[in-house]
Structure formats: structure tokens, C-alpha cells
Amino acid sequence: MQPVILVTTDRRDGGPAAPGPRVRPKRAEAWVNEAMITMVREAGGLPLLLPPGPADVGRLLALADGVVLTGGYFDIHPSHYGQEVLGRLDRVEAARTDLELTLARACLQGGVPVLGICGGHQVLAVAAGGSLVQDIGTQLDGALEHEQPTDPATPWHEVPITGIARFFLGDRMQANSTHHQAVADPGTLQVCGRTEDGVVEVIAGDDPGFALGVQWHPEHLHQLAPFQALIAAATRQA
Numbered sequence: 011m012q013p014v015i016l017v018t019t020d021r022r023d024g025g026p027a028a029p030g031p032r033v034r035p036k037r038a039e040a041w042v043n044e045a046m047i048t049m050v051r052e053a054g055g056l057p058l059l060l061p062p063g064p065a066d067v068g069r070l071l072a073l074a075d076g077v078v079l080t081g082g083y084f085d086i087h088p089s090h091y092g093q094e095v096l097g098r099l100d101r102v103e104a105a106r107t108d109l110e111l112t113l114a115r116a117c118l119q120g121g122v123p124v125l126g127i128c129g130g131h132q133v134l135a136v137a138a139g140g141s142l143v144q145d146i147g148t149q150l151d152g153a154l155e156h157e158q159p160t161d162p163a164t165p166w167h168e169v170p171i172t173g174i175a176r177f178f179l180g181d182r183m184q185a186n187s188t189h190h191q192a193v194a195d196p197g198t199l200q201v202c203g204r205t206e207d208g209v210v211e212v213i214a215g216d217d218p219g220f221a222l223g224v225q226w227h228p229e230h231l232h233q234l235a236p237f238q239a240l241i242a243a244a245t246r247q248a
Contacts, residue, residue: 013075013244015055017042018110018130020082021062021103045229046080046127053237055244060113062106067116076123076244078237079110079130081227085191086132091141098145098190111137118198121219123243125236128189131223135213138197138221145190146209154207155187162186162230167205169226175202175214178222178239185211185226192225199223219243 024036040061050057058074071077085100086107110130114137117124126134132142146153158166165184183203193201193210199221203212215221220243228236 011248012054012056013241013248014073015050015057015240015244016060016070016074016077016113017046017050017057018060018078018080018106018113019062020080020084021106042080043229045232046078049229049232049234049237050078050241053234053241055237055241060109062103062109064105065109067109067112070113071116071120071122074122075248076240077113077117077125078240079114079124079126079133081126081128081130081132084129086129086136086142088142088144091136093141093144096144097148100190107133114138117219118215118221119218121247123220123240123247124222125240126213126221126223127229127236128225128227131213131225132191132193134221134223135193135196135199138199138215140193140195140197140199143192143194143209146192147190150192150207150209152207153209154205156189156192156205156209158187162188162227165231169203169205169211171203171212173200173202173214174216175212175222178214179203179212179224179235183224183226183228183233183235184231185224186230187226189225193223219247
């Protein structure tokens with residue numbers, strides 16, 4: 011039986027208006043990139059999309075065998091890790107962040123397999139009691155460019171993999187880069203990969219269950235390994 015995987019989604023105030031003579035104004039949408047759904051399916055999971063907003067997380071996790079925190083164009087407000095805003099702060103989506111942090115904490119405490127991608131990787135760190143670099147460009151001297159000017163369907167840098175994440179990802183991964191925030195402290199998780207400038211790209215944990223965070227978007231590079239690791243753990247959970 012396919013494990014059921016909760017996949018968090020983003021929101022936007024309005025998608026594109028329909029062309030033509032019909033009146034179809036832009037309206038708020040919950041959405042996720044189709045590539046994310048494709049990766050979950052190809053890895054053997056059954057995706058169940060979860061929109062932002064209030065939710066009974068306990069009931070949801072009773073229905074699911076694993077979780078993907080999908081990331082996207084948003085920042086986690088520094089108040090979630092006990093800091094003031096120190097500089098650049100992009101789009102904040104409070105309802106989504108509140109839901110994902112609650113979901114991530116429940117997964118980490120209850121041993122539910124969870125994969126965090128890009129912003130979801132940062133959510134995992136904060137949920138584990140850690141903190142973030144609020145803006146790489148102004149806070150980390152000598153940092154590389156982490157907001158690539160090219161299509162993220164192409165790699166931007168390489169990440170050597172260490173620790174327990176090597177069992178899931180191998181010795182190194184090609185990564186795209188679309189972020190200005192980064193993990194500073196992974197909390198109870200462990201750092202398992204950094205770029206050459208020291209920016210954290212992989213975090214992981216196995217107590218009490220599988221948790222993996224990657225700072226890039228593997229779905230755009232068609233990298234199945236992170237999703238296969240989640241599905242394997244979720245299958246054991248099912």
C-alpha cells in the first residue's frame with residue numbers, strides 16, 4: 011500500500027485571470043508546484059495536499075505516514091526563533107508558517123517521517139529549537155551568491171554530504187540555490203552538509219524518527235533520493 015504523504019502548499023492572493031470575454035477575476039489560491047507532486051508519486055507516495063491555515067494537526071498525522079514541507083517564496087519571521095528583524099525580510103505568510111511549524115514540531119516529537127525542502131528545511135530547524143541567518147548577503151562575510159540568476163532547473167553549486175544524511179543522499183549532491191535566509195543553528199538536528207562558504211544545506215535527525223532537510227529544490231532537478239528516503243521511512247511507519 012502506498013504511504014500517504016501530506017504535502018504543504020503555498021497561497022497567493024490571486025492567480026492569473028482567465029483570458030477571453032468571460033468575467034473571471036483573480037482570486038486567492040492554495041497551490042504547489044506540480045514537480046513536487048510528481049516527485050512524491052515517482053518515489054512511491056500518495057500525495058495529500060494541505061493548504062495553509064488552521065488545522066487539526068493530530069488528526070492529519072493520524073491519516074498520513076509522512077510529511078513534505080515544500081518551501082517557496084516566503085521568509086520565517088525572526089520572532090519564531092526569538093530574534094528581532096535585523097535587515098532584509100521578504101514575504102511573510104503567517105498562516106502557512108504557523109501551520110508548518112506546528113506540523114514540524116509534531117513530526118519531530120512523534121517520530122513521523124518528515125522532509126523539509128528549502129523554506130521547509132528552515133522550518134525544520136526552527137521547529138527543532140534552532141535559528142536562522144536572516145540574510146546571507148549582509149550577515150555572512152565572504153558568502154557565495156545563494157540566489158542564482160539562472161533557471162533553478164539547473165544546478166548552481168555542489169554540496170558534500172556528511173553524517174547520517176549520507177545514507178539517504180550519497181557523498182555529494184548538485185544543488186540549485188534560491189534563498190537569502192539559511193539555517194544558523196539546527197537545534198536538536200545535526201548539520202550534514204554545507205557549501206564551501208559554510209552555509210548549511212542539509213540537516214537530519216533519526217530520533218525518534220526520520221527527519222531530513224535540504225536547502226535546495228530537488229524537485230526541479232528531478233532528484234528522487236530525498237523523496238525516496240522519506241517514502242522508505244513512511245513505508246516502515248505505515
